[in-house]
Amino acid sequence: MAQPDTVTRILDTAEVLFAExxxxxxxxxxxxxxxxxxxxxxNYHFGSKKALIQAVFARYLDPFTERFHAALDALEAEYAGxxxxxxxxxxxxxxxxxxxxxxxxxxxxxxxxxxxAYSQAQGHLRRYIQDHYGSVFxxxxxxxxxxxxxxxxxxxxxxxxxxxGTVIFTLSGLDALRDIAEKDYGEHVSVRDLIRRLRPVVxxxxxxxxxxxxxxxxxxxx
Amino acid sequence: MAQPDTVTRILDTAEVLFAExxxxxxxxxxxxxxxxxxxxxxNYHFGSKKALIQAVFARYLDPFTERFHAALDALEAEYAGxxxxxxxxxxxxxxxxxxxxxxxxxxxxxxxxxxxAYSQAQGHLRRYIQDHYGSVFxxxxxxxxxxxxxxxxxxxxxxxxxxxGTVIFTLSGLDALRDIAEKDYGEHVSVRDLIRRLRPVVxxxxxxxxxxxxxxxxxxxx
DNA sequence: TTACGTTTAAAACAGCTGTTTACCAGCTCG
DNA sequence: CGAGCTGGTAAACAGCTGTTTTAAACGTAA
Numbered sequence: 001m002a003q004p005d006t007v008t009r010i011l012d013t014a015e016v017l018f019a020e021x022x023x024x025x026x027x028x029x030x031x032x033x034x035x036x037x038x039x040x041x042x043n044y045h046f047g048s049k050k051a052l053i054q055a056v057f058a059r060y061l062d063p064f065t066e067r068f069h070a071a072l073d074a075l076e077a078e079y080a081g082x083x084x085x086x087x088x089x090x091x092x093x094x095x096x097x098x099x100x101x102x103x104x105x106x107x108x109x110x111x112x113x114x115x116x117a118y119s120q121a122q123g124h125l126r127r128y129i130q131d132h133y134g135s136v137f138x139x140x141x142x143x144x145x146x147x148x149x150x151x152x153x154x155x156x157x158x159x160x161x162x163x164x165g166t167v168i169f170t171l172s173g174l175d176a177l178r179d180i181a182e183k184d185y186g187e188h189v190s191v192r193d194l195i196r197r198l199r200p201v202v203x204x205x206x207x208x209x210x211x212x213x214x215x216x217x218x219x220x221x222x
Numbered sequence: 223m224a225q226p227d228t229v230t231r232i233l234d235t236a237e238v239l240f241a242e243x244x245x246x247x248x249x250x251x252x253x254x255x256x257x258x259x260x261x262x263x264x265n266y267h268f269g270s271k272k273a274l275i276q277a278v279f280a281r282y283l284d285p286f287t288e289r290f291h292a293a294l295d296a297l298e299a300e301y302a303g304x305x306x307x308x309x310x311x312x313x314x315x316x317x318x319x320x321x322x323x324x325x326x327x328x329x330x331x332x333x334x335x336x337x338x339a340y341s342q343a344q345g346h347l348r349r350y351i352q353d354h355y356g357s358v359f360x361x362x363x364x365x366x367x368x369x370x371x372x373x374x375x376x377x378x379x380x381x382x383x384x385x386x387g388t389v390i391f392t393l394s395g396l397d398a399l400r401d402i403a404e405k406d407y408g409e410h411v412s413v414r415d416l417i418r419r420l421r422p423v424v425x426x427x428x429x430x431x432x433x434x435x436x437x438x439x440x441x442x443x444x
Numbered sequence: 445t446t447a448c449g450t451t452t453a454a455a456a457c458a459g460c461t462g463t464t465t466a467c468c469a470g471c472t473c474g
Numbered sequence: 475c476g477a478g479c480t481g482g483t484a485a486a487c488a489g490c491t492g493t494t495t496t497a498a499a500c501g502t503a504a
Contacts, residue, residue, distance in 0.1 A: 006451080022342070024246035028492065038452055043493060045451095118395060119341040120244070126398070154407045158419050161399055162388045166427075169387025170380075173340060176348065177383055185376045197380050200430040205388075208426035211418045228481080250462065260483055265463060267481090 007045050009035045015056045019112035023053055023120070054128050057117065060110050061129070064100045065136045071096055072139060086147040087203060093140065094195055107191055108174060115172025148206065155210065163202045170194065229267050231257045237278045241334035245275055245342070276350050279339065282332050283351070286322045287358045293318055294361060308369040309425060315362065316417055329413055330396060337394025370428065377432065385424045392416065 004012070013035035017026040028049060032039045046052040071092050075084050101110040117125050141160060148156055170177065171194065182188055189197075226234070235257035239248045250271060254261045268274040293314050297306050323332045339347050363382060370378055392399065393416065404410055411419075 022244075022246065024244065027490075029490085038454080039492095040454085040494080041452070049492065115341055118391070119337055154403060154409050154411075155419065157403055157407065158392075158399075158411075158416070159423060162392060162420065162423050165388045165391025165395075166384045167387075169340070169391045170384060173387075177380075181376060181379055185379065187376050189376075189380075194380070196433045197377065198384065200433050201381060201384050201427045204426040204430035205423045208422040211422050249460075251460080260481095261462095262464080262484085263482070271462065 006037055006041055009037055010042060010045065010052070011056060011059055014052055015059075015106070015109050015113065018053070018056060018116070019109040022116060023125075028052075050124055053125060057113060057125070057129065058132070060100060060113070061133050064096060065133055067100060068093070068096045068136055069139070072143065075143075083146050084143055086144065086206060089140070089143055089147060090199070090202060090206075094199075098191075098195070108171075111168065111171035111174065115168050118168060152210075159206055159208075163205050166202065166205070167198060170198070228259055228263055231259055232264060232267065232274070233278060233281060236274055237281075237328070237331050237335065240275070240278060240338070241331040244338060245347075250274075272346055275347060279335060279347070279351065280354070282323060282335070283355050286318060287355055289322060290315070290318045290358055291361070294365065297365075305368050306365055308366065308428060311362070311365055311369060312421070312424060312428075316421075320413070320417070329393075333390065333393035333396065337390050340390060374432075381428055381430075385427050388424065388427070389420060392420070 010031060014026070014031045017030055017034065020026075028042050029039060031037075032042060042049070042052055046055055075088065075092060097110075098107060101107045117129060120126060141156075144160065145153075145156060151159070171191070174191070174194070178189055232253065236248070236253045239252055239256065242248075250264050251261060253259075254264060264271070264274055268277055297310065297314060319332075320329060323329045339351060342348060363378075366382065367375075367378060373381070393413070396413070396416070400411055
């Protein structure tokens with residue numbers, strides 16, 4: 001059995017270690033020794049550790065954006081100008097997210113990486129993701145806007161991030177939570193189980209009644 | 223006005239740097255030089271970097287658990303055996319969380335730390351928090367159980383973590399999100415604003431309809 | 445074959461990491 | 475007085491970090 005490409009071996013090993021321990025806690029020597037690759041190969045092929053991190057993300061996000069754009073194209077064609085319901089939009093996103101890493105059976109890794117990217121407050125990664133993949137997100141939020149015309153602009157913005165928090169937080173900490181759930185409720189949950197549970201919660205969150213107008217601070221722009 | 227204690231100076235500086243850059247990315251030399259304290263002082267007073275990290279958390283969590291227990295005591299006395307409504311429980315928790323760091327005006331730091339603690343998949347911190355502060359959480363979930371008798375055990379467990387994800391995720395990434403919101407919607411949000419927006423969403427999420435039993439509207443992959 | 449660019453290998457690089465050591469100031473108490 | 479303690483200091487420790495350098499092996503084309 002021919003070993004995969006050196007570049008591929010590095011990426012495969014790096015994404016697992018990054019997901020397990022974080023970026024700063026994973027050294028290039030950890031990666032290269034486990035991948036059975038020479039240390040210098042990383043700098044030769046990727047240039048730097050930062051670039052390697054970005055490459056790990058790109059390997060997930062590039063196919064994701066491509067398929068998500070395609071899925072949205074299909075939806076817009078199907079609905080032919082009519083408003084796409086919110087549930088359909090959310091379902092489509094979930095399907096695409098689940099679909100992309102399925103080939104490598106590594107949804108867990110993907111979600112952990114997203115969680116890490118978010119919890120890295122400052123730095124190159126957030127900028128990189130924003131710059132390279134912000135447009136897909138914009139397109140999605142535009143469609144969500146059309147699907148929820150009754151929501152004020154700012155409210156929709158915040159609610160989208162609320163549910164984003166729920167999903168990333170839950171799926172990125174899945175292993176730890178699953179251990180607790182299994183111990184306390186003797187119930188083994190799969191990722192698919194979890195998404196089934198997430199759906200009604202997310203929909204309810206987006207459709208929640210508007211908050212009371214601010215009482216102890218300036219009223220929001222109405 | 224005399225400089226604060228060496229121990230306090232270390233803690234004050236450490237919590238800010240940890241919140242800004244994470245634990246691994248913050249060296250003891252970063253902390254001690256900014257705090258104008260000798261490098262060895264950290265190991266002298268705390269023993270190790272790990273212990274310093276735990277001490278930073280303890281300074282928030284110890285007062286929090288104390289007040290939260292007190293607040294729950296008051297609630298149980300007030301309701302005298304009757305079921306405490308879910309909204310009241312959530313409101314009480316929010317108030318306590320807001321109350322604790324108000325003295326140092328550092329709610330933001332507190333939430334960032336919680337987010338970091340959660341995104342650290344493995345390691346000492348999760349164990350430490352679980353061991354030292356798990357009992358308050360258990361008491362709270364017991365009360366939530368009584369307030370939501372219609373929810374299956376496992377469903378309630380997951381929904382609590384869903385909303386926990388929303389809150390921690392949003393508040394710990396507050397600065398970045400606030401910048402976007404301000405730029406796009408010209409609206410400045412305070413933490414209190416955000417909690418006002420969070421309330422109906424969280425309540426709706428907890429009260430969402432139960433998911434379809436193991437339906438398969440999602441493609442079967444994996 | 446020679447020649448060439450690509451890929452791997454091992455070693456060295458300077459710099460930073462957490463921790464420990466040895467020492468000193470100032471204090472209290474016998 | 476000196477012993478003993480506490481808090482603070484500078485220096486050194488061994489080890490790991492990302493990156494670069496040097497050398498060798500490789501496959502392919504002339």
